[in-house]
Amino acid sequence: MQIFLALIIPLLLLGVVYLLIILNKGLPLWMERLANNSGIFWTYGVIAITLLSILKYFSNN
Numbered sequence: 001m002q003i004f005l006a007l008i009i010p011l012l013l014l015g016v017v018y019l020l021i022i023l024n025k026g027l028p029l030w031m032e033r034l035a036n037n038s039g040i041f042w043t044y045g046v047i048a049i050t051l052l053s054i055l056k057y058f059s060n061n
Contacts, residue, residue, distance in 0.1 A: 021027060027035065034041075 021031075
């Protein structure tokens with residue numbers, strides 16, 4: 001069951017997104033806007049993961 005959750009579901013989601021992109025002959029407008037701001041999301045994501053890791057480390061000690 002864990003293999004199903006870890007591999008099959010993400011692959012199905014990626015397949016559906018790929019099909020939507022092909023059927024629309026390009027990215028939808030909301031995806032284009034999101035792609036323009038992807039650097040911001042990566043930066044805040046890395047910062048959030050780092051802070052959560054530090055908090056987890058200190059909460060275990």
